[in-house]
Amino acid sequence: MPNPATVSPPTMAAVRASGAVPNAEYLLTVENVRKEFPGVLALDDVSLRLRRGTIHALMGENGAGKSTLMKILAGIYTPDRGEVRLKGVPIRLQSPLDALENGIAMIHQELNLMPFMTVAENIWIRREPLNGFGLVDHRRMRRMTADLFKRLNIGIDPESQVRDLSVANRQMVEIAKAVSYESDVLIMDEPTSALTEREVAHLFEIIRDLRSQGIGIVYITHKMNELFEIADEVSVFRDGRYIGTHKSSDVTREDIIRMMVGREITQMFPKETVLIGETVLSVKNLSLNGIFTDVSFEVRAGEILGIAGLVGSGRSNVAETIFGVTPATGGSIEIRGRPVRIDSPTTAIREGMAFITEDRKETGCLLILDVLENMQIAVLQDRFVRGGFVSEREVSAACETMADKLRVKTPNLYERVENLSGGNQQKVLIGRWLLTKPRILILDEPTRGIDVGAKAEIHRLVSVLAKDGVAVIMISSEMPEVLGMSDRIMVMHEGRVTGFLDHAEADQVKVMELAAR
Amino acid sequence: MTTEHTANQASLAPVQVKTKRRLPSEINILLVLIGIAIVYEILGWMFVGQSFLMNQQRLTIMILQVSVIGIIAVGVTQVIITGGIDLSSGSVVGMTAMIAASFAQSAAWTRAVYPSLTDLPFIVPMLVGLGIGLLAGLINGWLIAYTRIPPFIATLGMMVSARGVSKWYTKGQPVSGLTDDFTFIGTGIWPVVVFLTVAAIFHVALRYTRYGKFTYAIGANVQAARVSGINVERHLIKVYAIAGLLAGLAGIVTAARAQTAQAGMGVMYELDAIAAAVIGGASLAGGVGRITGTVIGTIILGVMTSGFTFLRVDAYYQEIVKGMIIIAAVVVDVYRQKKRKT
Numbered sequence: 001m002p003n004p005a006t007v008s009p010p011t012m013a014a015v016r017a018s019g020a021v022p023n024a025e026y027l028l029t030v031e032n033v034r035k036e037f038p039g040v041l042a043l044d045d046v047s048l049r050l051r052r053g054t055i056h057a058l059m060g061e062n063g064a065g066k067s068t069l070m071k072i073l074a075g076i077y078t079p080d081r082g083e084v085r086l087k088g089v090p091i092r093l094q095s096p097l098d099a100l101e102n103g104i105a106m107i108h109q110e111l112n113l114m115p116f117m118t119v120a121e122n123i124w125i126r127r128e129p130l131n132g133f134g135l136v137d138h139r140r141m142r143r144m145t146a147d148l149f150k151r152l153n154i155g156i157d158p159e160s161q162v163r164d165l166s167v168a169n170r171q172m173v174e175i176a177k178a179v180s181y182e183s184d185v186l187i188m189d190e191p192t193s194a195l196t197e198r199e200v201a202h203l204f205e206i207i208r209d210l211r212s213q214g215i216g217i218v219y220i221t222h223k224m225n226e227l228f229e230i231a232d233e234v235s236v237f238r239d240g241r242y243i244g245t246h247k248s249s250d251v252t253r254e255d256i257i258r259m260m261v262g263r264e265i266t267q268m269f270p271k272e273t274v275l276i277g278e279t280v281l282s283v284k285n286l287s288l289n290g291i292f293t294d295v296s297f298e299v300r301a302g303e304i305l306g307i308a309g310l311v312g313s314g315r316s317n318v319a320e321t322i323f324g325v326t327p328a329t330g331g332s333i334e335i336r337g338r339p340v341r342i343d344s345p346t347t348a349i350r351e352g353m354a355f356i357t358e359d360r361k362e363t364g365c366l367l368i369l370d371v372l373e374n375m376q377i378a379v380l381q382d383r384f385v386r387g388g389f390v391s392e393r394e395v396s397a398a399c400e401t402m403a404d405k406l407r408v409k410t411p412n413l414y415e416r417v418e419n420l421s422g423g424n425q426q427k428v429l430i431g432r433w434l435l436t437k438p439r440i441l442i443l444d445e446p447t448r449g450i451d452v453g454a455k456a457e458i459h460r461l462v463s464v465l466a467k468d469g470v471a472v473i474m475i476s477s478e479m480p481e482v483l484g485m486s487d488r489i490m491v492m493h494e495g496r497v498t499g500f501l502d503h504a505e506a507d508q509v510k511v512m513e514l515a516a517r
Numbered sequence: 518m519t520t521e522h523t524a525n526q527a528s529l530a531p532v533q534v535k536t537k538r539r540l541p542s543e544i545n546i547l548l549v550l551i552g553i554a555i556v557y558e559i560l561g562w563m564f565v566g567q568s569f570l571m572n573q574q575r576l577t578i579m580i581l582q583v584s585v586i587g588i589i590a591v592g593v594t595q596v597i598i599t600g601g602i603d604l605s606s607g608s609v610v611g612m613t614a615m616i617a618a619s620f621a622q623s624a625a626w627t628r629a630v631y632p633s634l635t636d637l638p639f640i641v642p643m644l645v646g647l648g649i650g651l652l653a654g655l656i657n658g659w660l661i662a663y664t665r666i667p668p669f670i671a672t673l674g675m676m677v678s679a680r681g682v683s684k685w686y687t688k689g690q691p692v693s694g695l696t697d698d699f700t701f702i703g704t705g706i707w708p709v710v711v712f713l714t715v716a717a718i719f720h721v722a723l724r725y726t727r728y729g730k731f732t733y734a735i736g737a738n739v740q741a742a743r744v745s746g747i748n749v750e751r752h753l754i755k756v757y758a759i760a761g762l763l764a765g766l767a768g769i770v771t772a773a774r775a776q777t778a779q780a781g782m783g784v785m786y787e788l789d790a791i792a793a794a795v796i797g798g799a800s801l802a803g804g805v806g807r808i809t810g811t812v813i814g815t816i817i818l819g820v821m822t823s824g825f826t827f828l829r830v831d832a833y834y835q836e837i838v839k840g841m842i843i844i845a846a847v848v849v850d851v852y853r854q855k856k857r858k859t
Contacts, residue, residue: 325744349746363744366737368804377734378745380727388726432745 026088027052027216028073028104028185033082035068042068046082046242048235050185050216055207057227057248058220060237061260061310061479061512066220069237070187073218074106075099087184105178106187111170115163120145122162123177148176152206168199175206179215186210187218192226193312204230222310224253224516238262254509257516261479261508272463276487277301280336280471281440283322287330291317292495295331299440299471304462306486307475308511314495315475316358319442322473323355324348335440349381351440354433358444358475360422364429367418371410374417374428375399379435402431407457423454430461441465444475459485479508491515543810546798549846550817557824569827577706583793583819584712585610585774585783587812588767590790590797591712591719592654592760594811597794598723599756600736600803601661601668605675606764606790609653610783611683613768617646618692618699618778626694630687639698643769650765651758653679658757662750676787684780693777703774711770713812715763720808732756736803793818796846817846 030048034041043065050056058066071077073084075093083090086102093099099106113122120141121128129144131137145158154172162170171191178186188207192200207217207230219231227234228248235245236259243259279298286295292314299305309315321328324342333340335351342348348355357363366374376384376395384395399413406427410420417425426446433441443462447455462485466472476482482489489501491514498514554570561569570576589606596603619630621642629635653675660671702711723729731752734742743749767786772778797814799806821842825835 323744344746344748345744346746346748355744357741357744363738363740366734366741366804369733369737373730373733377730377742377747380730381746385727388728390725390727390730392725 029085031083033079035079042240044240053211053214054232055217055219057231057234064237065240100181103184105183107174109189113162118159119173120158167194185216189220257512261512274302274467276303282334285331286328288321289329295497297490301469301471302466303487304466304472304485306482306489308482308489309492309515313492315492316444319444352438353440354438355442356429360425365417365425370414372399372413375431378432406431423450440471442473546813550813579819579823580709583815584708585767585771586789587712587815588715589764590793590811590815591715592763593790594794594799594806595756596760597799598732598736598806603760604672604787607783607786608676608679609764610768612679613646613649613765614772614778614782615683615686616649617642617769618772620645621695621699623694623696646769647765651762654758654761658754662753691777691779700773700776708770716808716812792843
């Protein structure tokens with residue numbers, strides 16, 4: 001934990017302490033902010049203005065740059081260029097603590113509370129009231145918490161342990177904590193994603209209450225109806241760029257969708273006409289408790305089925321369940337008309353499936369091992385092994401051929417995978433699965449975070465595989481990719497399938513309408 | 518940033534993939550071993566007036582002393598490669614020494630544990646010892662794979678219980694009067710032969726078999742390993758079972774070498790074995806480690822102890838310095854890893 005005295009911009013802290021805050025029209029302004037990560041331009045010349053006592057919604061597709069902007073405001077990232085002004089005074093935040101002390105509080109999607117401590121201890125951590133002996137004055141802390149909760153109309157026992165609270169109540173605690181810092185700006189990242197309807201109503205009451213106290217709230221959401229229910233203003237982002245801001249009473253659902261998806265569709269994906277064969281995979285009423293329900297679809301040989309939907313719609317969970325990572329709690333799976341029970345990846349692989357996961361680093365690459373070891377690991381389940389011994393020469397030859405074919409750029413097969421670029425790591429993973437000669441290929445975000453050239457190569461490769469009769473399921477947040485590559489698109493929203501679109505009829509607006517109802 | 522840099526360099530390289538092995542990382546640790554030996558050699562001439570290395574008897578004793586540690590370390594290295602840890606191996610040595618020895622007593626000995634089971638052929642205590650070790654390892658592996666308790670805790674429990682078994686077994690009495698048939702494995706150069714044979718077998722297993730490939734994959738990224746179709750649970754049980762089996766073997770050798778078994782045998786051996794693996798380049802984060810490195814690490818431990826004795830360093834100082842050298846070896850390795858990345 002950095003020392004607050006050294007990182008906090010002293011001028012602003014002093015201004016705040018004096019109470020003589022410059023009377024600017026906007027609580028918070030972001031001007032021409034740019035943020036670049038290796039290989040990705042996350043924010044390009046982005047601006048945002050938050051008025052006092054308003055709820056300002058931020059909307060945009062996955063990867064539009066909302067989260068990056070919020071992390072800049074919360075002091076987690078520093079911008080490469082541009083300016084953030086709090087009540088007219090330029091600030092440069094160095095840490096989350098710094099942001100908090102300047103009156104900007106962020107409530108993360110994944111809540112940051114300490115589960116084995118009480119509610120009161122969580123709220124006043126680092127600022128515990130002390131008694132004459134320098135020990136924590138628990139009685140006073142409890143009273144302070146009770147006062148705070150009364151003010152916010154929250155009915156939680158300050159002495160209860162955080163781990164015993166529901167997600168909704170934890171969120172209330174986070175909000176109370178933010179308010180306890182006398183924050184002027186509150187940033188909420190999809191706060192309702194895990195709440196029931198009644199809890200949402202209570203949350204909205206509290207948010208409106210905070211608004212009436214003059215607090216400015218930045219509210220990130222994917223849900224169109226929330227936007228019209230609670231937001232005063234809405235800003236839309238797309239591909240790291242700021243598109244525009246409107247009063248929410250001035251715009252319609254369709255306007256927002258149009259702003260989110262843009263109009264131009266690039267012709268990057270020359271769709272090959274492939275003879276589509278018999279049904280290979282048929283999924284009926286597949287369910288996973290609490291995550292998704294009644295998912296049914298078929299994929300045929302040579303077909304590319306795209307799955308679209310916003311983050312949290314359950315797309316990836318469906319893929320994980322089909323592949324046996326999280327076995328289903330309901331429904332059935334048939335492969336070539338034969339019912340199969342898939343309870344682990346091992347059985348899925350035996351049934352001819354391959355799965356390129358969403359998170360290359362977490363569930364894909366063996367980062368500290370070399371290219372060869374990464375490529376051979378799945379195929380060793382049933383090939384290139386005699387009496388337990390790996391036929392090193394054969395498997396290296398196969399991997400080398402595959403690496404050449406996929407044009408993996410690496411000095412040699414003994415290079416650690418962590419030293420390769422994202423695109424080449426992805427190619428290594430694709431190679432890992434192609435060696436198993438799959439008949440069903442599941443790709444989850446196959447081109448996330450990789451450069452344009454490698455993207456095109458991967459697209460070409462997937463088309464070739466489909467041509468060879470592989471049934472492909474492709475999950476993607478990139479609209480042009482889904483629209484360009486898929487023969488059919490299945491759209492999901494909150495754990496349910498909301499519709500299917502054919503290649504010919506699908507466009508961005510139709511997909512978005514199904515994805516964000 | 519840095520990875521990007523390398524990636525850019527890689528993209529300039531021809532697409533044609535070449536097949537060329539890197540220099541094995543054991544070279545570094547071998548240099549450390551040679552360095553330590555040379556220092557002792559020089560100090561030897563300066564202060565003791567004789568050569569440290571040119572003394573075959575000293576070298577033999579030195580390797581004999583660490584061969585039991587080495588046998589355990591071969592198993593512990595595999596556990597460490599999966600990202601786990603085995604704290605129970607020293608206690609398992611004590612337990613198997615006691616139990617195996619009780620089946621290896623001669624009829625001439627009047628206070629045998631099983632008076633009716635004396636003068637048994639060598640194979641009986643051998644199989645009993647290996648079986649006990651294997652069982653301890655299987656329990657460790659099962660606990661870790663299926664109850665999901667951390668390896669540290671599972672093997673800590675085994676460490677305490679196995680030591681308890683070895684004390685309870687004869688109510689603290691040593692088990693003596695072992696047959697020559699049994700003690701043979703502890704005589705002469707045999708412990709070293711056992712150590713190097715075991716090391717060779719598992720060096721091959723880790724490098725050239727599917728078992729080895731899966732072991733590294735689990736340590737490098739357990740989730741990716743699972744998605745790649747590896748039955749992680751079953752594999753972990755195998756690895757811990759092998760570690761237990763080797764600890765059992767070490768117990769047999771210990772009892773045979775001492776010609777008696779005592780409940781206190783093998784105390785702290787687990788830590789020496791872990792130290793040997795880590796000095797040899799194994800990473801406690803998993804995915805990294807080699808048997809060749811562990812063998813060199815074991816010999817380094819031996820050279821250190823032997824050298825201190827040779828230089829007549831006070832036994833108290835020996836432990837203090839040994840601890841510091843272990844830490845220094847790992848610090849150097851961590852630093853080297855970081856440098857390679859940047």
